[in-house]
Amino acid sequence: MKAMVYRGPYKVRVEEKDIPRIEHPNDAIVRVSLAAICGSDLHLYHGMMPDTRVGMTFGHEFVGTVHQVGSSVQNLKPGDRVMVPFNIFCGSCYFCSRGLYSNCHNVNPNATAVGGIYGYSHTCGGYDGGQAEFVRVPFADVGPARIPDWMDEEDAVLCTDALATGYFGAQLGDIGEGDTVAVFGAGPVGLFAAKSSWLMGAGRVIVIDHLEYRLEKARSFADAETYNFTEYDDIVLHMKKITDYLGADVVIDAVGAEADGNLTQHVASSQLKLQGGSPVALNWAIDSVRKGGTVSVMGAYGPMFSAVKFGDAVNKGLTLRMNQCPVKRQWPRLFDHIRNGYLKPSDIVTHRIPLEHIADGYHMFSAKLDNIIKPLVVPTAG
Amino acid sequence: MPYTADRPKPKATSEELRARIPGWGADLDPKDRPAVPREQPGLETGAHWHFPDRQPEKWPRERSIEHEQLTPVFGTSTPLRGVSGAMRRAAYKYSEGRAAHWLILLAADRVDAWEHHLRSLATLRPDNPVTETGMLSEFSSHGIRSRFGKKRADLPHQALDPVVVAGPWLLAVGIAVAGIRSWRRRRC
Numbered sequence: 364m365k366a367m368v369y370r371g372p373y374k375v376r377v378e379e380k381d382i383p384r385i386e387h388p389n390d391a392i393v394r395v396s397l398a399a400i401c402g403s404d405l406h407l408y409h410g411m412m413p414d415t416r417v418g419m420t421f422g423h424e425f426v427g428t429v430h431q432v433g434s435s436v437q438n439l440k441p442g443d444r445v446m447v448p449f450n451i452f453c454g455s456c457y458f459c460s461r462g463l464y465s466n467c468h469n470v471n472p473n474a475t476a477v478g479g480i481y482g483y484s485h486t487c488g489g490y491d492g493g494q495a496e497f498v499r500v501p502f503a504d505v506g507p508a509r510i511p512d513w514m515d516e517e518d519a520v521l522c523t524d525a526l527a528t529g530y531f532g533a534q535l536g537d538i539g540e541g542d543t544v545a546v547f548g549a550g551p552v553g554l555f556a557a558k559s560s561w562l563m564g565a566g567r568v569i570v571i572d573h574l575e576y577r578l579e580k581a582r583s584f585a586d587a588e589t590y591n592f593t594e595y596d597d598i599v600l601h602m603k604k605i606t607d608y609l610g611a612d613v614v615i616d617a618v619g620a621e622a623d624g625n626l627t628q629h630v631a632s633s634q635l636k637l638q639g640g641s642p643v644a645l646n647w648a649i650d651s652v653r654k655g656g657t658v659s660v661m662g663a664y665g666p667m668f669s670a671v672k673f674g675d676a677v678n679k680g681l682t683l684r685m686n687q688c689p690v691k692r693q694w695p696r697l698f699d700h701i702r703n704g705y706l707k708p709s710d711i712v713t714h715r716i717p718l719e720h721i722a723d724g725y726h727m728f729s730a731k732l733d734n735i736i737k738p739l740v741v742p743t744a745g
Numbered sequence: 746m747p748y749t750a751d752r753p754k755p756k757a758t759s760e761e762l763r764a765r766i767p768g769w770g771a772d773l774d775p776k777d778r779p780a781v782p783r784e785q786p787g788l789e790t791g792a793h794w795h796f797p798d799r800q801p802e803k804w805p806r807e808r809s810i811e812h813e814q815l816t817p818v819f820g821t822s823t824p825l826r827g828v829s830g831a832m833r834r835a836a837y838k839y840s841e842g843r844a845a846h847w848l849i850l851l852a853a854d855r856v857d858a859w860e861h862h863l864r865s866l867a868t869l870r871p872d873n874p875v876t877e878t879g880m881l882s883e884f885s886s887h888g889i890r891s892r893f894g895k896k897r898a899d900l901p902h903q904a905l906d907p908v909v910v911a912g913p914w915l916l917a918v919g920i921a922v923a924g925i926r927s928w929r930r931r932r933c
Contacts, residue, residue, distance in 0.1 A: 505792055
């Protein structure tokens with residue numbers, strides 16, 4: 364089969380690999396029909412995530428058709444069209460049994476601080492991902508779900524991470540009626556977080572980024588009030604000014620490890636890997652939220668330390684909430700919202716890239732060329 | 746006005762927002778938010794085991810020492826091999842709380858990349874920095890128009906990034922050339 368393969372920082376190519384095999388009785392092998400490149404894949408691509416091994420296939424957002432199932436699989440059969448959440452989880456451990464699917468203890472031997480994720484380095488379990496023609500899906504009775512007949516495949520693939528994570532980020536903010544919500548980052552997850560904030564009763568939704576085309580999307584897609592932080596000497600001060608000098612009630616960090624806006628932080632984290640991520644967006648979030656407010660973090664950060672302004676968070680009495688999204692818990696409600704027309708995830712898709720051209724796709728997404736917001740990857744197997 | 750108890754006047758009332766934004770307030774009640782409460786016992790997950798069957802361990806699988814045992818299911822993407830494999834094996838002797846664990850892993854990643862670059866030179870498909878970096882998309886996807894005349898915060902360091910990416914390649918070529926020249930000088 365053809366699969367995207369990591370060759371080292373900033374380098375990927377398509378190689379022939381063996382079709383994955385059933386390795387556990389509850390495995391399924393899924394033939395991928397549509398995958399996506401996620402902003403967090405860029406952290407791997409840039410060599411920021413420890414234990415990202417050459418030869419690995421990335422891709423934690425994918426949908427496809429069940430090709431083969433293991434002997435203990437009861438809920439799926441070959442031919443079923445499935446969507447697969449980015450978390451790999453057993454459904455039975457201490458954490459899964461409480462709904463913390465992204466914190467499953469039975470799938471990632473390499474670390475206890477993070478669960479299992481498809482195609483996301485050995486720090487997340489060493490599973491190959493879905494930017495390929497076939498992928499191994501562990502715990503097939505637990506993770507995947509059949510794609511509803513009425514659902515478009517492009518909407519489905521965005522439910523496997525970006526939409527669910529954006530919605531979860533708004534949820535972590537504990538938004539109340541009339542709250543002012545600020546979202547740092549107008550990438551796919553930030554756009555969905557902004558859109559979801561309205562569903563939870565926000566009174567005002569502000570989005571901050573530096574890419575004008577993304578801010579335009581935040582205005583048109585998420586009805587957000589937008590600010591380009593490069594136009595202000597001090598975006599935190601500006602945020603205070605536009606919120607009656609109180610600060611936003613809720614601030615969502617939808618940027619994560621490679622935040623721009625400070626050259627020193629960029630070099631220290633993204634280039635020299637001295638930090639688990641550039642904390643620029645997170646620190647802006649801590650400074651922009653009102654005292655007693657809530658900061659929600661769904662931007663991906665690496666496992667090493669980052670220079671976060673924790674003292675400010677303490678002194679302002681903030682609630683900091685964060686996690687990887689337990690995707691499957693979100694689905695029933697998200698399906699309702701999509702069906703009702705409140706959410707149309709595929710509206711943010713800008714590029715559809717054949718698997719063979721995935722190196723171009725990664726570069727375009729990394730360098731933010733061609734007004735790219737969300738690239739999908741299309742395997743071309745017959 | 747932060748100096749009195751008054752909440753700032755909203756830009757739009759809830760009624761106006763409900764009329765303007767489809768679905769506004771559909772999840773206003775936290776009970777309608779799917780991960781509230783965050784920990785909720787008794788969810789139906791589809792698991793029909795108390796503890797999962799164990800996946801066969803076909804080679805000694807590295808694991809965090811913060812795990813009491815190898816997890817029943819694990820990825821098999823790229824087993825440890827070579828110098829980078831030895832480094833990674835050493836890294837897994839430290840807990841996740843130690844900087845040494847992560848720093849050795851990051852160093853091993855760089856060694857791994859170089860091991861594979863060198864190995865690729867002995868194959869029919871050596872690494873190709875042009876196609877594998879996707880840099881040709883600069884020409885097909887508006888590389889210049891996407892950057893200039895915009896207020897992008899990443900512009901100041903974009904000139905630096907290629908140096909960081911290409912630097913090790915140039916350094917390696919320089920070392921190789923110097924090595925060959927010194928070898929030829931010794932032969933003459």
